[in-house]
Amino acid sequence: MNFIVNILSLGIPFSVALLIASLGEMFNQRAGVFNLGCEGIMAMGAFLGMLVPYSIGQGGPTSGMYNVLGLGLAMVVGALLGIFFAFVVVTFRAPQGIAGIGLQMFGVGTAGTLFRHFIGGTQSVPGIGNLPIPGLSKIPLIGPIFFSHNILVYLAFLFVPLAWYILFKTPWGLRVRAVGTNPRAADSIGIQVNRVRYQALAVGGALAGLAGAYLSLAQVKMFSDEIIAGRGFIAVALVYFGHWHPVKIMGGALLFSLAQALQLAIQGQGINFPYEFAVMLPYVMVIIVLAFSRESQLLGPTSLGKSFNREKRV
Amino acid sequence: MKKFLTILFCLALISGSLFAAGSNEAPAEEVDSNVVKVALIIENTIDDKGWCQAMHDGIIAAQKSLPGRIEYNYTEKMKPVDAGSAARQYVAQGYDIIIAHGAQYKNLIMEMAEEYPDVSFAFGTSAEVGPDNVFTYMPESEETGYLSGIIAGMTTKANVIGLVGPVDAGDAARYNRGFVLGVQAVNPKAKIMVAHSGSFSDFVKAGEVAQSQIRSGADVLTGSSQQALGALRAVADYPNEEIWWVGQDIAQIHINEGYKVIAASSYNYASVIEGLVAKLDAGVLGGEVIPLNFSNGGFVFEFNPALETMYAGEIEEKVNAAIDSFNAASGTINYTSVDYSEL
Structure with missing residues (x-):
């Protein structure tokens, strides 16, 4: 039983960075733009998230406030990078894939350069500690699995119903879905397609920045320029995996992370199983699920990846 | 106008990425023939508190223990696919030995060694004996x-x-x-x-x-x-x-x-570097495996x-x-x- 509790209690915090970044990417893609630069924005978020507490709040009595400032800075810069990306792919209608790869390289490279300039070598911060919920965290089995994590874990899972509500129950969510499905029809009823895409990319960027800051401030509490290590691309894949729906995306992030926790537990138990296969397990599971998804489920928003030109005839 | 701005954006990204990759290359200078010019190529950074820093620190220590004998330069964040251009620049600048610190550089070093038989190369970890101008090193960890x-x-x-x-x-x-x-x-x-x-x-x-x-x-x-x-x-x-x-x-x-x-x-890579300098002084360019262990101060x-x-x-x-x-x-x-x- 302890074995299972360990897997579940580790898998949940492991999933948070992927979950937050995927929800952000979902807003991007629902608006018709896929942002492969998610990895770069996460890298910038990870660096800026720890820069504030490292520079001015190193373990002091107000370090909690500096953590919040770090998270805020990561989100603001993430949103600005999202807007910058929108400027390139929405206003100038550059190919989204190429521009996204450029943003990824730019973000990772810039974060690494700034890190070397402002911090130097790998350093750690006290970061965000766990916040066991009084009473609930003491419940046998349930407590350690669900109620003994840091505050960002709880917030990340609250984002799921919030994202669902925003996407499916608010006028803005309807506009996002409209411009991602049929921008010409949306335009004909007065929705400003490009403005909505800018807004969606800003939200997506802010969440990607927050996801990066989660890694550097809450999960490992340190930064190096390889901290993201492909998680931004996994977040993009999880949006497809979750069929652009917040709850299914959460399921995908949890499946991936629980598989990760499971493979670590398998390795640790000395089960005679090649570790290379164990390390591959989470990725293989995602591929299997994608392979067995119906094609119609993987089509996504019908205008995904297509730029919108009001003057262009169809 | 839009095309121009798009191209400008792409150029900005490329230049930003190149700037981010960093470079520590110095212009070639005339040096004393007694000086051994050592170049290091690493996949991480010199302050990674691990694999790459250990080699960098070793070379710096060897510079101190052999005053005036070693001129040193390094290039960080080099994926194997990118490292070839850095290594060729070092060859062009007259470096005596180019150390590519990682087994992932093996193929590159083997190609370079064939292309430049008068330059010495080294990579590790590897217990294989390389060509006449390639040293390998293997920590017996x-x-x-x-x-x-x-x-x-x-x-x-x-x-x-x-x-x-x-x-x-x-x-x-x-x-x-x-x-x-x-x-x-x-x-x-x-x-x-x-x-x-x-x-x-x-x-x-x-x-x-x-x-x-x-x-x-x-x-x-x-x-x-x-x-x-x-x-x-x-x-x-x-x-x-x-x-x-x-x-x-x-x-x-x-x-x-x-x-x-x-x-x-x-x-303690200082002992490896000191050994390499001694071998280069003796005219040996490679063909040996250098172990690191307690008995040789490694x-x-x-x-x-x-x-x-x-x-x-x-x-x-x-x-x-x-x-x-x-x-x-x-x-x-x-x-x-x-x-x-x-x-």
Whole structure:
């Protein structure tokens, strides 16, 4: 039983960075733009998230406030990078894939350069500690699995119903879905397609920045320029995996992370199983699920990846 | 206009990326013929508190021990696919030896060595004897692993020990197997949980491995390469609990998490560099494997003085006895006998 509790209690915090970044990417893609630069924005978020507490709040009595400032800075810069990306792919209608790869390289490279300039070598911060919920965290089995994590874990899972509500129950969510499905029809009823895409990319960027800051401030509490290590691309894949729906995306992030926790537990138990296969397990599971998804489920928003030109005839 | 701005944006991204990759190349200068020009190519950075920093520090130390003999330059963040252009620039600038620090550069070095037979190259870890102008080096890190294993085996109270490996290859594999033998020599009943992150540099994953092992009861952990910092950070997440770390890099003792590090070993590449300079002086450009071990000064070991109460006495005696035996003769640890599936 302890074995299972360990897997579940580790898998949940492991999933948070992927979950937050995927929800952000979902807003991007629902608006018709896929942002492969998610990895770069996460890298910038990870660096800026720890820069504030490292520079001015190193373990002091107000370090909690500096953590919040770090998270805020990561989100603001993430949103600005999202807007910058929108400027390139929405206003100038550059190919989204190429521009996204450029943003990824730019973000990772810039974060690494700034890190070397402002911090130097790998350093750690006290970061965000766990916040066991009084009473609930003491419940046998349930407590350690669900109620003994840091505050960002709880917030990340609250984002799921919030994202669902925003996407499916608010006028803005309807506009996002409209411009991602049929921008010409949306335009004909007065929705400003490009403005909505800018807004969606800003939200997506802010969440990607927050996801990066989660890694550097809450999960490992340190930064190096390889901290993201492909998680931004996994977040993009999880949006497809979750069929652009917040709850299914959460399921995908949890499946991936629980598989990760499971493979670590398998390795640790000395089960005679090649570790290379164990390390591959989470990725293989995602591929299997994608392979067995119906094609119609993987089509996504019908205008995904297509730029919108009001003057262009169809 | 839009096309122009798009092109401008692409150029900005490319220049930003190039700027971010960094470069430390210096213009070629006329130098004294007595000076050996050493170039280093690494995949990480010179301050990664791990693999790359160890070589950089070794070259700096060799510069001090051989005053005026070594001119040194380095290039960081070089993936194998990019390293060729850096290596060719060093050849063009007249460098005598180009060290590509990692087995991933093997193919590149072999090609370059054939193309430039008068230039000396080196890469490691590798136990293969290279062409006449290629040196290889191989840390016999089962020795440092054995020391860490003695400490872990005698420190653990839970009798559960965690080993966070990067991949099961090269010096990491030797360190891990030496560690297992060290634990078994002093505490055969201890359970050793071996897990690999699958990466030399992904310290987030290494942290996850360590978290998993700690939740499963491990109270002493170890690990090697840059990724190990993540595992050490996970150990430091338990500041008030008796959970400890034994390191494979002495720099770990002196960082914020050092209060969890009982002891650490490091590679002393200064001895390798000094040996390479001597061989180049003698006109030998390669064709040899240079081992690193305690007996040739290739390893150094330190206890953490702040934790003296933990190791003073029997642990210290056993570790010192092992170091004495390694100084007397290398190759005494039969690391290939370890089978993880039997742990």
